[in-house]
Amino acid sequence: MTLLLSLAVNAKNSLLGQLRRQIFRPNVMLPMAGFAGVIALWWVIALFRQEMMPTPLEALVKNLDFIIHPFYRRGPGDLGLGWLLLASLRRVCIGFLLGAIVAIPVGVLIGLSHAAWLAINPIIQVFKPVSPLVWLPIALAIFNSAEPSAIFVIFITSLWSTIINTAEGVANVPKDYLEVAEVLEMPRWKQLLKVVIPASLPYIFTGLRISLGIAWLVIVAVEMLTGGIGIGFFVWDEWNRLNVSSVFLAVFVIGLTGLILDYALAKLQTVVTHRPARS
Amino acid sequence: MTISKQPVSQPNMNLGHADTFLVIENVVKAFQKPDGSQFIVLGGIDLTVGEQEYVSVIGHSGCGKSTLIRIVAGLEKPTSGLVTLEGKAIRKPGAERMMVFQGYALLPWLTVRENIRLAVDEVFKNASRAERIGIVNEHIEMVNLTAAADKYPHELSGGMKQRVGVARALATRPKLLLLDEPFGALDALTRPKLQQQVLDIWDNHRQAVMMITHDVDEAIFMSDRVVMMTNGPEATIGEVLDIPLPRPRDRHDLRESKEYYELRNHALDFLERYQ
Numbered sequence: 208m209t210l211l212l213s214l215a216v217n218a219k220n221s222l223l224g225q226l227r228r229q230i231f232r233p234n235v236m237l238p239m240a241g242f243a244g245v246i247a248l249w250w251v252i253a254l255f256r257q258e259m260m261p262t263p264l265e266a267l268v269k270n271l272d273f274i275i276h277p278f279y280r281r282g283p284g285d286l287g288l289g290w291l292l293l294a295s296l297r298r299v300c301i302g303f304l305l306g307a308i309v310a311i312p313v314g315v316l317i318g319l320s321h322a323a324w325l326a327i328n329p330i331i332q333v334f335k336p337v338s339p340l341v342w343l344p345i346a347l348a349i350f351n352s353a354e355p356s357a358i359f360v361i362f363i364t365s366l367w368s369t370i371i372n373t374a375e376g377v378a379n380v381p382k383d384y385l386e387v388a389e390v391l392e393m394p395r396w397k398q399l400l401k402v403v404i405p406a407s408l409p410y411i412f413t414g415l416r417i418s419l420g421i422a423w424l425v426i427v428a429v430e431m432l433t434g435g436i437g438i439g440f441f442v443w444d445e446w447n448r449l450n451v452s453s454v455f456l457a458v459f460v461i462g463l464t465g466l467i468l469d470y471a472l473a474k475l476q477t478v479v480t481h482r483p484a485r486s
Numbered sequence: 487m488t489i490s491k492q493p494v495s496q497p498n499m500n501l502g503h504a505d506t507f508l509v510i511e512n513v514v515k516a517f518q519k520p521d522g523s524q525f526i527v528l529g530g531i532d533l534t535v536g537e538q539e540y541v542s543v544i545g546h547s548g549c550g551k552s553t554l555i556r557i558v559a560g561l562e563k564p565t566s567g568l569v570t571l572e573g574k575a576i577r578k579p580g581a582e583r584m585m586v587f588q589g590y591a592l593l594p595w596l597t598v599r600e601n602i603r604l605a606v607d608e609v610f611k612n613a614s615r616a617e618r619i620g621i622v623n624e625h626i627e628m629v630n631l632t633a634a635a636d637k638y639p640h641e642l643s644g645g646m647k648q649r650v651g652v653a654r655a656l657a658t659r660p661k662l663l664l665l666d667e668p669f670g671a672l673d674a675l676t677r678p679k680l681q682q683q684v685l686d687i688w689d690n691h692r693q694a695v696m697m698i699t700h701d702v703d704e705a706i707f708m709s710d711r712v713v714m715m716t717n718g719p720e721a722t723i724g725e726v727l728d729i730p731l732p733r734p735r736d737r738h739d740l741r742e743s744k745e746y747y748e749l750r751n752h753a754l755d756f757l758e759r760y761q
Binding site for chain 2: 381
């Protein structure tokens with residue numbers, strides 16, 4: 208009996224010890240320390256600006272309802288954070304997919320053809336530095352409605368990085384690969400499908416990941432301007448009600464969602480290209 | 487032993503069938519320099535390779551030996567001169583002159599099997615699916631890669647990658663196999679193993695091979711004839727060395743052979759003259 212007991216205690220100790228060792232590993236410890244530092248900084252600032260800024264603890268308490276009930280519906284304009292997030296994600300996904308559908312073929316075209324590059328590259332160079340929000344009034348003038356305009360802005364946002372990276376990938380297909388195809392007497396169209404595009408996939412995915420990242424940045428700003436349902440409008444609305452706590456919650460939600468989006472694309476890249484993706 | 491003591495620009499014609507298979511006639515390759523002047527890489531190459539002959543081309547780096555094999559592959563065009571295979575002029579790349587590349591040139595998104603399959607599918611368009619799968623498997627087995635057949639190139643060592651390169655080239659059943667420094671990127675322990683493996687395959691399936699190398703031992707060990715090139719610019723064939731060593735060859739036996747060392751010293755003397 209005592210033997211069994213001591214065995215159990217040992218097992219418990221070693222399990223705890225294992226857990227402790229896991230937590231104290233540098234690649235767990237240091238990221239946690241980093242976040243702790245940010246929260247400490249927030250706390251210090253909140254102490255100095257008590258009238259507006261909540262401390263992390265106050266913010267957590269005030270946000271508890273949002274965190275526990277992400278999918279409540281308490282009226283037409285009073286939806287849980289999960290619904291708002293889904294609405295924003297929907298806009299980003301539609302705009303981003305439309306953008307990818309246009310950007311990848313355009314990128315392939317200008318990567319292959321110098322003439323196409325001469326025709327299209329100046330357009331990209333001029334439009335790329337323009338803040339995507341500038342397109343919002345133009346989109347509103349065209350569509351006369353907030354929803355398609357928001358999607359249109361995301362569409363425009365998603366174009367540039369994908370086009371540029373796709374073109375670069377297509378133009379930089381290793382000569383060896385093409386020579387193998389040539390020695391095998393592969394026709395041009397087949398070289399494009401079997402060699403050029405697969406070889407460019409890592410570049411295409413880099414472009415898509417940058418585009419999606421920017422799209423997720425931009426949707427928040429767009430929704431602040433257009434209103435309606437979405438995480439961006441939520442931020443603006445809560446600020447207008449002086450609920451800074453909710454804004455802090457939004458910061459974490461937006462950040463984590465962006466992280467998950469990028470992670471999902473990186474996973475997809477690994478599956479599609481059969482090569483590990485660099486993050 | 488027939489060592490031509492005088493530098494010759496004409497190849498040895500002591501192999502009866504040599505003049506009918508691959509014939510390189512007075513091939514000159516020049517590039518346009520940015521200032522408009524011509525840079526002559528190859529200054530008139532004459533060479534033949536017999537239907538079952540293993541010929542190596544050796545020379546210092548930059549002497550244009552890679553350019554020569556690329557012209558034979560059809561990947562580059564000669565400025566003047568003519569290359570013919572079985573009497574037909576070579577103007578573009580073709581699968582009957584399949585190449586093994588120095589950098590392996592495997593497609594990284596395809597497995598070993600798929601890389602070879604891509605080549606087989608392209609070359610044997612009219613064969614049945616079963617036949618094509620059979621050819622792929624046969625060649626994977628030939629280079630002992632059955633266990634790694636479903637791995638991706640980034641999971642393989644350099645030696646394994648080049649075995650895939652060799653298997654892919656052989657699977658297309660080329661009339662002339664082109665090896666462009668095939669062992670150049672391998673480490674010193676892997677290289678002899680793969681050389682032996684390629685030689686064994688060739689012993690069982692004699693065919694025309696043209697190999698580029700800068701390794702004297704490799705050239706002598708593997709070839710029937712070693713073509714030694716002078717340094718560029720305007721590189722030409724300095725000398726052709728016949729290697730009458732009996733086959734199948736064994737590296738260990740060769741090390742004991744006086745004849746081998748005479749050939750080796752002769753080749754090294756030649757290369758040192760052009761240092």
